[in-house]
Amino acid sequence: MSERESAEEFCELMEQARVLLGKDPSYIELPDNKPIVFIGDSHGDNETTEEIKRRFLGSHTMVWLGDYPGRSSPSCSSIRNIEAIMNSKVLHPENVFLLRGNHDFADVYIDTDNLPKQISEAFANEAPRVQEQIELTFQQLPYVAVTQNGVIALHGGLPCLDAPHIDTPRLSLLDQLKSIPKGLTESISTKSLTACEVVWNDHVNDSDIALKEGFEINRDRGMRLPIAFKYGEPIFSQRMDELGKKVLVRGHDYRAKGLGLNDRVLTVFSSRQYANQGSLNGIYVAVIDNPKEPIQTARDLRLVFFN
Numbered sequence: 001m002s003e004r005e006s007a008e009e010f011c012e013l014m015e016q017a018r019v020l021l022g023k024d025p026s027y028i029e030l031p032d033n034k035p036i037v038f039i040g041d042s043h044g045d046n047e048t049t050e051e052i053k054r055r056f057l058g059s060h061t062m063v064w065l066g067d068y069p070g071r072s073s074p075s076c077s078s079i080r081n082i083e084a085i086m087n088s089k090v091l092h093p094e095n096v097f098l099l100r101g102n103h104d105f106a107d108v109y110i111d112t113d114n115l116p117k118q119i120s121e122a123f124a125n126e127a128p129r130v131q132e133q134i135e136l137t138f139q140q141l142p143y144v145a146v147t148q149n150g151v152i153a154l155h156g157g158l159p160c161l162d163a164p165h166i167d168t169p170r171l172s173l174l175d176q177l178k179s180i181p182k183g184l185t186e187s188i189s190t191k192s193l194t195a196c197e198v199v200w201n202d203h204v205n206d207s208d209i210a211l212k213e214g215f216e217i218n219r220d221r222g223m224r225l226p227i228a229f230k231y232g233e234p235i236f237s238q239r240m241d242e243l244g245k246k247v248l249v250r251g252h253d254y255r256a257k258g259l260g261l262n263d264r265v266l267t268v269f270s271s272r273q274y275a276n277q278g279s280l281n282g283i284y285v286a287v288i289d290n291p292k293e294p295i296q297t298a299r300d301l302r303l304v305f306f307n
Helices: 003-023 046-056 077-091 106-112 115-138 173-178 193-200 235-243
Strands: 027-029 036-039 061-064 096-098 144-146 151-153 215-217 229-231 247-250 258-260 265-267 283-288 302-306
Touching (some): 003 077, 027 173, 046 077, 046 283, 046 302, 077 096, 173 193, 173 235
Parallel strands (some): 151 247, 247 265
Antiparallel strands (some): 215 229
């Protein structure tokens, strides 16, 4: 297959996925007719992605938590990873949901990931068109998924601010999340402070008492402006109570892998690159076997590990 033919095939897949993603709202209420599996940051690990698909695609509702390109993944693996995940959406649009992470914005993956280099090497003269198609498709990714039995899933963290824009009145947290616009081109932008928080925010460790009474600018992520934060209690419980949810499932921070905040947060990573980092070693996903049974803590979810 020529570079042009290969590019045509890839771009066609992106277009098919983009149409389906555009139909999903930014805030997805997940069906409860199948077990649900949450897949953490894959970061270009297409081999693990394929293993996860073989195990769960078709039998489970699949929720991917974002960050599909990889920082130091092997040649073309980020492209294959994106292709595999988008293909799962095309094959099972009603039971596969892809959320957006900070690395799924061009302002991040161009600077920190090797995706542009991989695209250039794989598609040569067709590379600009392929990169444009990936970016347009990423712009249609939703941001939040919730279950009927008490779980909210997103990439980074819960919003701490009370408004989606600096110059807008206070909205309920639910309305903020539901109103995140599609089509955003930058992860750090005042066009939607809520989107920025969802993909960039972090919670602090249980042993960190500095933030127990509130939140502060997430300088660990290089932030200097009040657009992304790290938070602890009581902010976390207050925000979860507003939403009527018991457990937050997220990715984003490999250092926080596993349980946090009194077992009400579960950080999931599904990439070999981070298998031996953080407080919980391994490559894993999180499963709700019975979505009709109430969830009380993150320990009610079952972890499935991959080699």
